[in-house]
Amino acid sequence: MVIVRAFIGFFTLLIFARIxxxxxxxxxxxxxxxxxxxxxxxxxxxxxxxSSRAWPHWVGLLTWVVLGLLMELISTKWRYAAKYLxxxxxxxxxxxxxxxxxxxxxxxxxxxxSELLRNKGVFDLNQVDFxxxxxxxxxxVLLKPEYLPLTPKDLNVKVSPSGISxxxxxxxxxxxxxxxxxNKDKNWLLEELKKQRIKDISEVFLVTxxxxxxxxxxxxxxxxxxxxxxxxxxxxx
Amino acid sequence: xxxxxxxxxxxxxxxxxxxxxxxxxxxxxxFGNDDNITQSIAILMQxxxxxxxxxxxxxxxxxxxxxxxxxxxIQFSSERNEINNFSISLARLRxxxxxxxxxxxxxELNEAYEHWNDLGK
Numbered sequence: 001m002v003i004v005r006a007f008i009g010f011f012t013l014l015i016f017a018r019i020x021x022x023x024x025x026x027x028x029x030x031x032x033x034x035x036x037x038x039x040x041x042x043x044x045x046x047x048x049x050x051s052s053r054a055w056p057h058w059v060g061l062l063t064w065v066v067l068g069l070l071m072e073l074i075s076t077k078w079r080y081a082a083k084y085l086x087x088x089x090x091x092x093x094x095x096x097x098x099x100x101x102x103x104x105x106x107x108x109x110x111x112x113x114s115e116l117l118r119n120k121g122v123f124d125l126n127q128v129d130f131x132x133x134x135x136x137x138x139x140x141v142l143l144k145p146e147y148l149p150l151t152p153k154d155l156n157v158k159v160s161p162s163g164i165s166x167x168x169x170x171x172x173x174x175x176x177x178x179x180x181x182x183n184k185d186k187n188w189l190l191e192e193l194k195k196q197r198i199k200d201i202s203e204v205f206l207v208t209x210x211x212x213x214x215x216x217x218x219x220x221x222x223x224x225x226x227x228x229x230x231x232x233x234x235x236x237x
Numbered sequence: 238x239x240x241x242x243x244x245x246x247x248x249x250x251x252x253x254x255x256x257x258x259x260x261x262x263x264x265x266x267x268f269g270n271d272d273n274i275t276q277s278i279a280i281l282m283q284x285x286x287x288x289x290x291x292x293x294x295x296x297x298x299x300x301x302x303x304x305x306x307x308x309x310x311i312q313f314s315s316e317r318n319e320i321n322n323f324s325i326s327l328a329r330l331r332x333x334x335x336x337x338x339x340x341x342x343x344x345e346l347n348e349a350y351e352h353w354n355d356l357g358k
Contacts, residue, residue: 004313008254015247050317053357055258 002047005054009047012058013039016065020072029086029135035068086135093131096144106133117141163211172202172220182209193217261314261357265307271299272306278350285334285342293334293342301327315357323352 016039039061046057075082090102092113103110113131116139122128130142152159166178168189179185190201196217198204206218267273277300284293304327308320326349333341 001312001317004257008257011250012254015251018247052318053258053261053314053316055314058254058258 001050005050006047008054008058009043012046012061013043016061020065020068030137031071031085032068035064039064039068089132089134089140091130091132092139093125093128096126096129098125108133113139160212165208165210165216167206167208168215169201169204169207171206172204174201184209257313259314261311264310264314265353265357272303274300274303274307274353275350277303278346278353281330282343282346285339285346288337288339290334290337297327297331297334311357319352319356323349323356326352 042057042061042064046054046061049057071085075085090106092099092102092106092108098110098113103113113133114125116133117123117125117128117131120139120141122141122143127143127147128141129144132140134140166182167175168178168182168184169175174186174189176186179189189207192215193201193204193207196215198217198219203219203221204217205220206216208216210216265274267276277296281293281296281300284290284296304323312320326345330342330345330349333345
């Protein structure tokens, strides 16, 4: 009985989560978070609460999901509602000065802001020009111009575009579709691998190609003499 | 075809789940000669009312058999509490028939009938 109800709960949740969620957990605002917990909790009692039928739990689950979708729909169609429902970004540091009133309103302590800044790699408040707390609770930081990292543009250095690499081989199997998209063929790939003294495709674990045209090749045999182990214990764990 | 399947599979799955959860009312009904709970209870009521204890004993066995058959069908759409309560009523009914206690027998039968009505609702 529990197994059947677990199946119902699991797959219903899976389908509903696909309908509702395109956001990642880290991007959830506080209400999405509560919504997720409540829906999960209803699904849990649907599975194990045998003292009542599955149906009322399921209807509850459906209603929460529909309301969640409705709120999402309202906030995409109506800007004011979106601000009310999802909250808006709040500037907590402006021109290097902490906005105490905003912090009070958001119920944030200065130490929490420092923590969020440290998470972003900013340890000195002097470096911060603007800091904004986003509705999902994360902080966005704009450093003062003098602390911004130097870029090739500042030095007038010409660089080639990096772009995103494409996987050509994974686990010893050629991904033909990606090769086709790049207007390359199998022969070209094998030729390139031969240059790196690879005779057979099954020797490689991963091959990627970046838009600049350089190949990254990783073989199964890594030929490393000394492997760095960062674990404290020998194991088994 | 792919888009169709991507949409159809979740919809069909959800409809299937709903049918499983709501199947209780339909599956409660009798599909054969030996799984009619309402009729069995009615016959038992007559037996007990007329203090016909031998027939009552035999008809309780029939009711238990019918119940065991039906409970397999309705377990996914009903609450465990009602299922358990019905089983307890059956056990008490056996005791009442053994003791040849008319009033206790009728009480249990009426309670069992009430649990039967509430199953899956």
